[in-house]
Amino acid sequence: MDSPQLNSLYQQLILEHYRHPRNKAELDEKTVEVHMANPVCGDEIRLQLRIENNEIAEAKFVGQGCSISQAAVSMMTTLLEGRSLDDADALAQRFTEMMHGSQDAAKDRSLGDLRALQGVSKFPVRIKCALLGFDALQEALKKGTHEATH
Amino acid sequence: MTSAFDPHRAREDFPALQQSVNGMPLAYLDNAATSQKPRAVLDVMDAYYEHDNANVHRGIHELSRRATEAYEAARVKAARWINAASADEIVWTRGTTEAINLVAASWGLDNIGPGDEILLSVLEHHSNIVPWQILAARTGATIRYIELDDQGRLLLDDLPRLLGERTKIVAISHVSNALGTVNPLHEIIPAAKAAGAVVLVDGAQGAVHSSVDVQTLGADFYAFSGHKMCGPTGIGVLWGRRDMLERMSPYQGGGEMIHIVGRDASSWAAVPHKFEAGTPNIAGAIGLGAAIDYLDTIGMDAIVRHEHELMAYAMERLRAVPGIRIFGPESLEERSAVVSFTMGDAHPHDISTILDAHGVAVRAGHHCAQLVMKHFGVPATARASFYLYSTREDVDRLFAGLDEVRAIFG
Known part of the structure; x- marks a missing residue:
């Protein structure tokens, strides 16, 4: 690649998740589902969670869009199983910090494969793509918490 | 040359x-989204604000006279750009989108009723779909579509089936912004007119890349935007046949569009001012005029x-x-x-x-x-x-x- 910035954006790990997304399937026993779309570009996902005892037991998604949005949601789902709702929310916040350029967050091992997306922070118009999955997650967590307390 | x-x-x-x-x-x-602007357009707009800035059609003073003169001169240029019979047939709008919304809200509400049909094509930009959906929802009209072939061209064989006595308007793009398809208006417009329908042409891409002659085109309305043809954003044109414009209700109420205002009712200014309520985009119109001058030199x-x-x-x-x-x-x-x-x-x-x-x-x-x-x-x-x-x-x-x-x- 000619451009070092492009190089940092299109990491092999991102392309690998884009081509072979993890947890991309319908979740029959879902307790929460959130549809999130970016009307500007047409990227969309449906995130489905099975929440049990305030914990994410299972996470799956279906969707379509650019490599950044689809890889990010794929990576995200690999980190959700077994997490408490608070913990998942903390992950979403940590990732958002990384998207807004936090070097500290970019070194945080808890973000797992998601750290490969740190190059996106240098492409302001693409940050929304990377956040699509986490926006859906935060919405799902709100719904999940709401349902648990009612 | x-x-x-x-x-x-x-x-x-x-x-x-x-x-x-x-x-x-x-x-x-x-460029299909928006064109860049030549120095000549930027200079004319700067000069307007630096020397002639005043409201139009309102003042007796020198600056107002100059502003009005430049604003109306631009209207003459826009008329020439599409060979309109008169500058009175040129209504300034914010752009193609507002021009179509104007027709849908004014002509549409006056003329469309339950069971009437609005014929569009699948090729249309959202700005030539959504205003008609809003109109249809308000009036009980139905929207029908000309479909596309695998090359993104209109399936005109369906036209005789789609056009009927219920068809009140055909709203069709001159050129598709998404695919670049140039639509055969010379086939569509006569068929639509023969069926008794009014025809609006979305010329947002058409007026940029081809010579338009609304007098031979045969449509009733033609809409285009300044910013795709070297002009500034926020200015566009609705051309309408004079008799159509004269019969239409105003689009928005306000200053400039009135003749006499009474307590309960008012009378309207003559076309095109009837459709231009409020202080218009004067610099924009003048900028579009300069863009037309620039394009004419090429x-x-x-x-x-x-x-x-x-x-x-x-x-x-x-x-x-x-x-x-x-x-x-x-x-x-x-x-x-x-x-x-x-x-x-x-x-x-x-x-x-x-x-x-x-x-x-x-x-x-x-x-x-x-x-x-x-x-x-x-x-x-x-x-x-x-x-x-x-x-x-x-x-x-x-x-x-x-x-x-x-x-x-x-």
């Missing part, structure tokens, strides 16, 4: 084209010839790109200076980001034409669109960028 047209020289007239983006000279290939024939040659070159090279899928008509005669494409696994957004890193600006997305995207079963395409200042070098830069897309996405 027009044969000596040199896009490289024209390019020098456009300050925004003189810059580098991401370390590379800018190759601006997003000549539409020269622009059309140049764009045609460039498209021939671009299409030949594009067809050779591995993994590419090109949308729209195969024949250059049926296509404007627009090419929409996808490439293998690479999403159009990724294509656009990679091209941007090479200083090449293209549009990626659904191009406000989601029905077109659905027709082809894709969520989005990448779109390169050319204009008078586009060069072979721009096209070559596009292909260098596409090489890298392939290197990354395989």
Whole structure:
């Protein structure tokens, strides 16, 4: 690649998740589902969670869009199983910090494969793509918490 | 003289084209979204604000006289651009979108009722779909569509079936923004008129890339925007046949559009002012007038010839790109200076980001034409669109960028 910035954006790990997304399937026993779309570009996902005892037991998604949005949601789902709702929310916040350029967050091992997306922070118009999955997650967590307390 | 047209020289007239983006000279290939502005337009607008700024049609003082004169002179230029019979048939709007909304809200509410039909095409920009959906919801009318073939051309064989006595209006684009398809208006308009329908042409792309003569076209309305043809944003034109405009209700109420205001009712100014409530975009209109002057120095024939040659070159090279899928008509005669494409696994957004890193600006997305995207079963395409200042070098830069897309996405 000619451009070092492009190089940092299109990491092999991102392309690998884009081509072979993890947890991309319908979740029959879902307790929460959130549809999130970016009307500007047409990227969309449906995130489905099975929440049990305030914990994410299972996470799956279906969707379509650019490599950044689809890889990010794929990576995200690999980190959700077994997490408490608070913990998942903390992950979403940590990732958002990384998207807004936090070097500290970019070194945080808890973000797992998601750290490969740190190059996106240098492409302001693409940050929304990377956040699509986490926006859906935060919405799902709100719904999940709401349902648990009612 | 027009044969000596040199896009490289024209390019020098456009300050925004003189810059580098991401370390590379800018190759601006997003002209279907908006064109760049020549120095001549920017200077005229600056001069207006620096010397003549005043409200129009309101004052007796010198500045108001100058502003009104320049504003109305621009209207005459806009009339000449599409060969309108009179400048009174030129209504200033914010752009094509507002022009269509004006017709839907005014003519539409006056003339459309339950069971009436509005005929559109699947090719339309959202701005020529949604205003009609709003009208249909208010009036109980039905929307019907002319479908597309696999090259994104209108299936005109269906026209006799689609046009009936219930068809009150046919609203159709001159040129598709998403695919570049040039629609055969000379076939559609006579058929629509024969069925007794009113015809509105969305000329947002049409008035940019071809000579328009509304007197021979046969439509009732023609709408276009200034910003796609070297003018500023926020100014556009609704042309309407004078008798149509005269019969129509006002669109918005306010200053300038009235004749006499009473306590319970008022009477309206003559056309076109009846449709121009409030202080208009004076600098915008004057800027569009300057854009027309600029384009006149080049000549539409020269622009059309140049764009045609460039498209021939671009299409030949594009067809050779591995993994590419090109949308729209195969024949250059049926296509404007627009090419929409996808490439293998690479999403159009990724294509656009990679091209941007090479200083090449293209549009990626659904191009406000989601029905077109659905027709082809894709969520989005990448779109390169050319204009008078586009060069072979721009096209070559596009292909260098596409090489890298392939290197990354395989």
